[in-house]
Amino acid sequence: MTWLPDGRYVDDAPYIDTTDLSAPERQEFDAPSWVLIWRRFKRHRLGLIAGLFLLICYLILPIAGFIAPYTPNERSAEYLYSPPQEINLWHEGRFVGPFVYPTTATADLVNYRWTYETDTTRPMPLEFFCEGGTYNLFGFIPSDTHLVCAPPGATIFLWGSDRLGRDVFSRILYGAQLSLTVGLIGITVSFVLGIFFGSIAGYFGGKTDWAINRVIEILRSLPELPLWLALSAAVPSNWGPVSVFFIISIILGILDWPGLARAVRSKFLSLREEEYVRAAEMMGARPARVIRRHLLPNFMSHLIASATLSIPAMILGETALSFLGLGLRAPAVSWGVMLNDAQNLASIEIYPWTAIPMLPIIIVVLAFNFLGDGLRASLDPYKS
């Protein structure tokens, strides 16, 4: 680079005629679409944070047993309705490391409730990588090592304990395993059904379209919850928790597909007139291939964004069903099952921590909403 006397800068490198001037921009143009989407998505702060949060949540699921100090149905009969405990670091100005104060329960027979006294003279340091109740790491590796456990003679109820003396915090972690996957399974079912029916309706049109459209209209015009209720009431009560869980997620998915199918259909109606579709057809591609290879990839990303937005409805749906006692049932642990315990006003008034499971529900649902909004905004082709 040289600075000429008249103030201009001139590049010293020799001029080569063959240099492709548009090379830097080409990189931009040739970048695969997901890179472009990612770039735009990164600018959407709220969506990005929500996405990271959800990623962490889902990554924790397989190791929930390791992080939770207790197993979900482990009862501490001496500690019913124990209030949340604090983890302290300093005891009387001296650094002890993470510890808890032991508590003792007394039955208040006048007000008919449990009261707890904290013994602040004896700090009891927490144990790390210690042995506790057995659980399955990643669902199949039996293990009994926990990240943190209570020292013998004390408890560690971060968010209190419930009416049977079970740790609310641990149960929330275990509950996440079901509550968060219900949405994923449900959305998969709804996705498959929605794409299948939406695409054949949009691609073939005519009578198929008419029939599918009527079904969509009918399903969309019905209130979901009563149907969910009725369908889950049909689940035999002698089924195991796992099968009930799967059937509930499938029920949630079955009633959700019409919205997605409608989006797919309207998109297909316009896309099937494109030249590349005609070209593919003339070369002898079968409808299934045209749909899968040529049409669907066009707006798969849009579908994923809208699917993200309908996961919260499923999570809330599972919660509502379990809350009413028609969804998952104990001994299965989900956030809805936990809230079932907090159903009465008394527990909100006296033991407010039993309603804590509502916080993760609200946060996760919000996160999915933000993520979906962020995705949709970054996919919008009309915005620069």
Added chain:
Amino acid sequence: MMFLRYAVYRFVTMLLTLVVVSVMVFVIINLPPGDYLSNQIAELRATGQAEGVAKAEFLRTEYALDRPLWEQYLIWAGFAPGPQGFSGLIQGNFGWSFEFDRPVGEIVGDALWLTVLVNLAAVLFVYVVALPLGVVAAARSETWVDYSAAFVGYLGLATPNFLLALILFYYGHKYFDLPIGGLMDPIYEGEPMSWPKVKSILIHMIVPTFVIGTSGAAAMMQRLRANMLDELSKPYVETARAKGLAPAKLLAKYPLRMAFNPFVADIGNLLPAMVSGSVLVSVVLGLQTIGPFLLAALKSQDQFLAGFVLMFVALLTLIGTMISDMLLVLLDPRIRYGARGQ
């Protein structure tokens, strides 16, 4: 005249939909293995109560439960003559509730109009709240008004209805002395209508209306805001502004009218969710609507009661959707009547 034709067309579609829905409902309530009466008969046999068995057997033939399913459906819906001739849903005979041992119509009686009332109130609430908030959020977009409205909206969408209900009830009672549970004071139950009763119902409806309406209002507000923003960025708004039209008048005169159509049309999409919400909230708060009946009936396989409640809920949504469709046609002359190509 055109509108009348559209109205008739829309009404006929609704009836057809209702028929399909009735088939669906019937299949769903018959999904669980066994039925209330066979369970009862088995139980009575086991305990050796011959008298009860005879009654249950009588009910079985009386309500045609011993016939094949498709025949049962036709009789239930009133398309085919049953043991007492044509007497099904169409003829206004809703069947027998085995659990309560009374006719379904008698049990749900009051609950029906209370359900309609609660849902109407919720729809009104949605409009009354979402309209001003949405307009203000759009007019003052990207200010604290907009952000706080959006925040409240998101929170409303994310909080499960039943929890919101519990919490509001608790705090409403604690700080505003709102009554807990039910739709009226117990003393008015079964009493004829009177002013104190109306007042009691109104006070009891505050929390349920709020709970059922919140998520709907939030969704509606967001959509109205988006529509308004679209309209506000159009040149005619700029022209009006340049000519010196007062901001409030400007908003109300043009963009609001344009943004209003989707607002009306959306109630059709919203209604199913709201009726769902009202069922759930009624169960949690013990409102005397048909929600608790539905839950009880589903749990005990009381099929006629469950079937009727499901049909009623569906009918409610379908009528609501139909009305919103017609309103939309009246509001927006660009929407074509009837089928495509006319």
